[in-house]
Amino acid sequence: MQIQSHIISNIPVFQIDDPLKEVIAFFGDSTYSHVSVVENGQFLGVLNESDLENFEADKSIEDFRYILEGFFVSKTTSWLDVLEAFARNEANLLPVVSEKGTVLGYYDLTDVIGVFIDTPFFTEPGGIIVVATGIKDYSFSELAQIVESNNTRLIGGFITDLRNDVVQVTLKVGTSNLNEIIQTLRRYNYNILFGNDDDQFLEDLKQRSDYLDKYLNV
Secondary structure: OOOHHHOEOOOOOEEOOOEHHHHHHHHHOOOOOEEEEEEOOEEEEEEEHHHHHHOOOOOEHHHHHHHOEOOOEOOOOOHHHHHHHHHHOOOOEEEEEOOOOOEEEEEEHHHHHHHHHOOHHHHOOOEEEEEEEEHHHOOHHHHHHHHHHOOOOEEEEEEEEEEOOEEEEEEEEOOOOHHHHHHHHHHOOOEEEEEEEHHHHHHHHHHHHHHHHHHHOO
């Protein structure tokens, strides 16, 4: 899945010698978590909105060079790695940097999540099953075989939690034979955390998306 078309270029990139009052104004007028800083056209890092209380309006960004964070993604970074970068850095704005070190623009978290939600995993009708098993026993090929052995199509799946040597996997399957699939999974010693048609799952997703929109508009 390509997300390069979602790179946005109408968000400022600051020069290292710009006054901090411009950065303060930017964060005050937006809900973004970070913004890029360059020197001689080259990416240096990002300023974090959470450091705003430490900024002194009468100083320049140069005086706070030491707090710049160095994370970014490239134009060729896969959408899954982009999502990981958002989560790992607790950011809602990611700079996209070229091979030459110039800032091409940004990815906005809501745009990337929107691309993810538009994938067949969410748009195709089907049922949602969430299972848990020990990490040593986990096999996605086995999960796929169980679904398909019950004459049902596996639309997709991904790991949604991993802790204390227990892996949690969310599966999207065709609507037929959901009960049979769940029973077979239990026979293979999978713990069923959720198993239902996707109406409730998508309703929960919509509610969380609405909450995210409200949060970003605060």
